[in-house]
Amino acid sequence: xxxxxxxxxxxxxxxxxxxxxxxxxxxxxxxxxxxxxxxxxxxxxxxxxxxxxxxxxxxxxxxxxxxxxxxxxxxxxxxxxxxxxxxxxxxxxxxxxxxxxxxxxxxxxxxxxxxxxxxxxxxxxxxxxxxxxxxxxxxxxxxxxxxxxxxxxxxxxxxxxxxxxxxxxxxxxxxxxxxxxxxxxxxxxxxxxxxxxxxxxxxxxxxxxxxxxxxxxxxxxxxxxxxxxxxxxxxxxxxxxxxxxxxxxxxxxxxxxxxxxxxxxxxxxxxxxxxxxxxxxxxxxxxxxxxxxxxxxxxxxxxxxxxxxxxxxxxxxxxxxxxxxxxxxxxxxxxxxxxxxxxxxxxxxxxxxxxxxxxxxxxxxxxxxxxxxxxxxxxxxxxxxxxxxxxxxxxxxxxxxxxxxxxxxxxxxxxxxxxxxxxxxxxx
Amino acid sequence: xxxxxxxxxxxxxxxxxxxxxxxxxxxxxxxxxxxxxxxxxxxxxxxxxxxxxxxxxxxxxxxxxxxxxxxxxxxxxxxxxxxxxxxxxxxxxxxxxxxxxxxxxxxxxxxxxxxxxxxxxxxxxxxxxxxxxxxxxxxxxxxxxxxxxxxxxxxxxxxxxxxxxxxxxxxxxxxxxxxxxxxxxxxxxxxxxxxxxxxxxxxxxxxxxxxxxxxxxxxxxxxxxxxxxxxxxxxxxxxxxxxxxxxxxxxxxxxxxxxxxxxxxxxxxxxxxxxxxxxxxxxxxxxxxxxxxxxxxxxxxxxxxxxxxxxxxxxxxxxxxxxxxxxxxxxxxxxxxxxxxxxxxxxxxxxxxxxxxxxxxxxxxxxxxxxxxxxxxxxxxxxxxxxxxxxxxxxxxxxxxxxxxxxxxxxxxxxxxxxxxxxxxxxx
Numbered sequence: 001x002x003x004x005x006x007x008x009x010x011x012x013x014x015x016x017x018x019x020x021x022x023x024x025x026x027x028x029x030x031x032x033x034x035x036x037x038x039x040x041x042x043x044x045x046x047x048x049x050x051x052x053x054x055x056x057x058x059x060x061x062x063x064x065x066x067x068x069x070x071x072x073x074x075x076x077x078x079x080x081x082x083x084x085x086x087x088x089x090x091x092x093x094x095x096x097x098x099x100x101x102x103x104x105x106x107x108x109x110x111x112x113x114x115x116x117x118x119x120x121x122x123x124x125x126x127x128x129x130x131x132x133x134x135x136x137x138x139x140x141x142x143x144x145x146x147x148x149x150x151x152x153x154x155x156x157x158x159x160x161x162x163x164x165x166x167x168x169x170x171x172x173x174x175x176x177x178x179x180x181x182x183x184x185x186x187x188x189x190x191x192x193x194x195x196x197x198x199x200x201x202x203x204x205x206x207x208x209x210x211x212x213x214x215x216x217x218x219x220x221x222x223x224x225x226x227x228x229x230x231x232x233x234x235x236x237x238x239x240x241x242x243x244x245x246x247x248x249x250x251x252x253x254x255x256x257x258x259x260x261x262x263x264x265x266x267x268x269x270x271x272x273x274x275x276x277x278x279x280x281x282x283x284x285x286x287x288x289x290x291x292x293x294x295x296x297x298x299x300x301x302x303x304x305x306x307x308x309x310x311x312x313x314x315x316x317x318x319x320x321x322x323x324x325x326x327x328x329x330x331x332x333x334x335x336x337x338x339x340x341x342x343x344x345x346x347x348x349x350x351x352x353x354x355x356x357x358x359x360x361x362x363x364x365x366x367x368x369x370x371x372x373x374x375x376x377x378x379x380x381x382x383x384x385x386x387x388x389x390x391x392x393x394x395x396x397x398x399x400x401x402x403x404x405x406x407x408x409x410x411x412x413x414x415x416x417x418x419x420x421x422x423x424x425x426x427x428x
Numbered sequence: 429x430x431x432x433x434x435x436x437x438x439x440x441x442x443x444x445x446x447x448x449x450x451x452x453x454x455x456x457x458x459x460x461x462x463x464x465x466x467x468x469x470x471x472x473x474x475x476x477x478x479x480x481x482x483x484x485x486x487x488x489x490x491x492x493x494x495x496x497x498x499x500x501x502x503x504x505x506x507x508x509x510x511x512x513x514x515x516x517x518x519x520x521x522x523x524x525x526x527x528x529x530x531x532x533x534x535x536x537x538x539x540x541x542x543x544x545x546x547x548x549x550x551x552x553x554x555x556x557x558x559x560x561x562x563x564x565x566x567x568x569x570x571x572x573x574x575x576x577x578x579x580x581x582x583x584x585x586x587x588x589x590x591x592x593x594x595x596x597x598x599x600x601x602x603x604x605x606x607x608x609x610x611x612x613x614x615x616x617x618x619x620x621x622x623x624x625x626x627x628x629x630x631x632x633x634x635x636x637x638x639x640x641x642x643x644x645x646x647x648x649x650x651x652x653x654x655x656x657x658x659x660x661x662x663x664x665x666x667x668x669x670x671x672x673x674x675x676x677x678x679x680x681x682x683x684x685x686x687x688x689x690x691x692x693x694x695x696x697x698x699x700x701x702x703x704x705x706x707x708x709x710x711x712x713x714x715x716x717x718x719x720x721x722x723x724x725x726x727x728x729x730x731x732x733x734x735x736x737x738x739x740x741x742x743x744x745x746x747x748x749x750x751x752x753x754x755x756x757x758x759x760x761x762x763x764x765x766x767x768x769x770x771x772x773x774x775x776x777x778x779x780x781x782x783x784x785x786x787x788x789x790x791x792x793x794x795x796x797x798x799x800x801x802x803x804x805x806x807x808x809x810x811x812x813x814x815x816x817x818x819x820x821x822x823x824x825x826x827x828x829x830x831x832x833x834x835x836x837x838x839x840x841x842x843x844x845x846x847x848x849x850x851x852x853x854x855x856x
Contacts, residue, residue, distance in 0.1 A: 055480050
């Protein structure tokens with residue numbers, strides 16, 4: 001295919017006319033498709049239906065510690081849930097606190113705790129003139145919403161397939177004690193699907209932050225969310241790397257079963273050093289009498305151990321894989337060689353990251369919307385919703401049935417073409 | 429019975445010797461009993477076992493709005509849960525936000541929100557030199573823990589069987605704009621079991637606070653937790669009273685199903701004016717993608733409506749009533765007329781409030797503990813754990829089986845007698 005930028009004005013104009021006709025056809029179809037959020041499909045949710053009544057009215061509802069899970073108590077999780085989530089998070093059970101139904105809520109609470117009471121007894125962030133976070137970009141919009149909500153200044157750090165640019169990260173955290181944290185999705189990153197290299201993880205563990213209360217917010221949301229059984233990305237376990245590097249307290253690891261069982265009805269957990277966990281427990285014991293232990297038990301009795309979870313994840317992969325492949329195939333067929341967009345080809349996670357020509361992302365998303373296909377808002381993958389190049393679009397293939405997904409992707413590539421032509425024509 | 433204070437030194441000394449012998453017998457029994465917390469008994473929890481598998485692998489898990497409750501979404505609760513909790517809280521469904529598994533967590537989050545972001549756009553409490561709360565005493569220790577945690581100064585307000593002393597409340601909130609809230613358990617209060625009179629509720633609704641962001645934290649934890657089917661206390665509904673009085677935004681009402689179904693696995697809710705709810709939703713939408721909708725559905729499908737809940741509460745009452753009656757009977761038989769203690773006789777709730785002679789509560793609780801019976805810590809019913817008279821003890825009859833409860837209460841009255849005698853002898 002001849003790149004659009006190498007085509008003549010007349011060629012582009014004629015192509016534009018053809019594409020506009022096709023776009024009009026799409027508009028007339030009255031589509032209502034959604035590729036905006038990383039939601040599992042109904043078919044994926046069906047995989048966990050056996051969990052619904054794994055506890056029934058005859059079940060012994062005592063946990064291993066002999067405590068009746070139907071009653072108050074157990075502030076930080078029943079032992080067997082700590083063990084299961086520990087296996088998921090790759091840390092020993094004693095490094096785990098089990099929380100409620102979503103890890104987003106845990107991240108919010110962790111930032112809120114630091115804001116109101118400080119990290120491990122240090123100055124509460126609300127008493128500081130300035131608090132900053134590093135934000136690898138593009139990244140996860142809900143992370144950025146939390147730090148924005150607390151008035152924390154966000155600094156963009158470019159991502160590469162190896163992870164965040166560690167030269168920048170090292171330099172900034174070493175020299176600026178207002179930098180208190182960094183948001184990371186280290187495996188199958190949102191939205192690129194990148195997995196941090198061993199070198200990146202080791203450099204994280206060896207950071208020398210100016211701020212003693214600097215923490216890495218390590219949202220390992222997609223640790224077991226592979227697409228291919230024979231191509232599973234692996235990352236180094238950060239908590240033990242931090243210990244080895246003499247920085248045991250520098251990381252909070254977050255995880256949940258949201259995209260393993262039921263989003264909104266999962267079990268979330270945090271993993272950190274004993275000192276950090278004790279600090280969080282001081283907060284937790286005022287905040288709650290305990291989280292939902294029956295749901296913890298439900299998960300443990302259903303999966304038994306990490307192998308049960310891994311088997312479940314293979315079933316998820318079997319549903320997700322054809323969807324990713326369908327999107328990637330259309331992108332390649334329709335846009336390959338045109339030099340108007342590039343995209344990632346992840347081995348897991350929930351997203352494909354698409355980069356359009358500079359200044360085109362908003363127009364593409366708006367045009368898709370006008371024909372009935374909702375994408376994640378352009379800019380959402382950047383702090384404050386501001387993509388400096390207006391180029392990144394997150395594609396979420398998981399939720400729509402595959403025939404709808406194919407239709408939505410075909411419309412999407414059409415919009416990419418049309419907006420790109422308009423951009424090029426303007427410049428001519 | 430002759431009051432202890434009217435007995436001679438010799439009479440008391442001889443009685444003391446007898447009681448000490450009895451106490452020694454108790455010690456030798458090696459008891460391990462717990463009357464400390466308001467936990468339902470195993471028998472009560474059995475009442476809700478039918479809820480465990482009311483949702484099974486064949487159940488349609490869409491809510492009335494057509495949304496799949498297994499997936500992300502629905503920030504403030506499914507419609508049918510709002511309706512059910514609305515019936516419980518006695519407000520229309522549109523005045524409800526459904527939260528997670530416990531109302532304590534909701535109260536914490538509400539205070540935290542006010543602390544970090546302010547109430548309805550007003551100055552965040554963390555930016556103020558001084559924030560104060562009124563605390564009717566004796567009261568609920570976990571309320572006081574929340575305000576203490578946020579450095580909020582707590583001011584004691586005396587309770588009567590009609591509710592808090594409203595002369596004091598009215599005067600303080602009118603004159604001091606640092607007073608931002610008051611903790612209330614308006615029905616079957618913790619620990620007295622008092623129910624606020626209509627007059628008290630109306631005076632609450634008509635408060636003229638100096639602080640525009642003053643809120644009544646109305647923890648209606650025991651609204652349907654009656655002990656007697658023919659003696660159900662009733663309170664005026666505060667949200668509508670506030671509306672009538674031109675103070676629609678002055679109250680947050682909290683409730684949950686914790687002591688209706690499973691503590692820790694219940695459904696919590698807040699009720700407030702539209703302006704307050706919108707303010708809280710702004711917080712909520714950053715904090716979470718949504719609470720556990722499957723557990724909401726589980727509750728609705730199990731109870732269907734408020735009548736289902738009320739029937740369940742009658743079964744709870746049948747278990748609780750004999751326990752309260754056993755404790756009250758022993759208190760009356762053993763302590764009646766001795767003038768060394770007084771106690772409340774509630775129609776509902778989870779507690780009996782006992783007032784010993786001044787300066788005796790700590791010693792009584794310690795003595796009971798030394799013989800193997802754990803009571804709520806003396807002082808716990810006051811802010812900062814400081815009972816100025818060292819006289820109040822909260823009795824929680826719900827958790828132990830009735831034979832254990834009787835034994836524990838017999839030990840308790842023995843300790844009351846012994847400590848009182850020691851006190852009187854000291855003064856002679």
